[in-house]
Amino acid sequence: MTRVIFYTASTLNGFLADERNSLDWLFALEPPPPEEYERFLDRVGVLVEGSTTYEWVLAFERLLEEPIKWGALYGDRPTFVFTSRELPVPEGADVRFVSGDVQPVIERLRDAAGSRDIWVVGGGDLAGQFLAAGLLDEIRIAVAPVALAGGAPLLPLRVESDRLTLRSVEQQGQFAVLTYDVVSDDR
Template identity: 60%
Template sequence: MTRIVYYTASTLNGFLADAENSLAWLFAVDDAGAPDIAAFMDGMGVFVEGSTTYEWVLREEKLLENPAKWAQFYGSRPTYVFTSRELPVPEGADVRFASGQVSDALPEIIAAAGGKDVWVVGGGDLAGQFLDINALDELVITLAPALLTGGAPMLPRNLGPDRLTLRDAVARGQFAQLTYAVSK
């Protein structure tokens, strides 16, 4: 059965990106022993992200200038980008744009996953939209040894302990990875 998983890195105080939408704080952390993202991605059939995340990846990795790099990050999996704007697509990439309510696009996203899981890459508000419609099954939060004074929150929603069950907590180098099941 297809699960929807929000897998993200966060500062200790709950930010995904700084006030300029930069992840420089994350890349400053020694990644020796960091979680194996490739192993996680093997179980994913579809990626879902917001336009800020998508545009950051395009810009930072220069994917429009080097479209062959897209496959290094996403493989041949479809990527759904939620946006109200027209955005560029790297040549050969399977990018599908969605606008409006997550609930409207959800059946298509699940079908495209082909029985594998759906990775909500980011941002936090998009993950919150999945949570709002009881479609988020799991949170995998990789906490990094960094603190920011502001920026993009990891999950800008209220979510109490009555809906979260800790499944795993492990040290991965400088990171702590927490996995929670989310009840409906």
């Protein structure tokens, strides 16, 4: 069964990026073992990103200059980018631009994912839209031992404890990986 999963790294106090939209805080840490990420990615059929996340990945990985790296990062998985602007696409990448509400796009995402999962890469606003629409099944947060004074929030909406059930807590290097199942609104 295809699941919609928001999987991201966060600071202790709930920020995805700092005030300059930088992830320098994240890359100052030793990453978790790569096999954990690879095991997760093996179950993913589609990636979903907001335009800020997509543009950050393009710039950080220099994907327009080195498009061959796209395949190493994502394989042949389609990436859906929610945006209202025209954005560049690395040569050979399967990037599909969509706009508006997440609800009308979910069937396209499920069709593209097949029997695999849909990974909401980021950001928090987009993940919040999936959550508010009742389309998010799981939230997986790799919490880093870092606190920031401000920046992009993990989820910019109120989520009460009755919406999330803690499934697991796991140490991966310096990260505490928290996995929550999202309880549907129609309980």
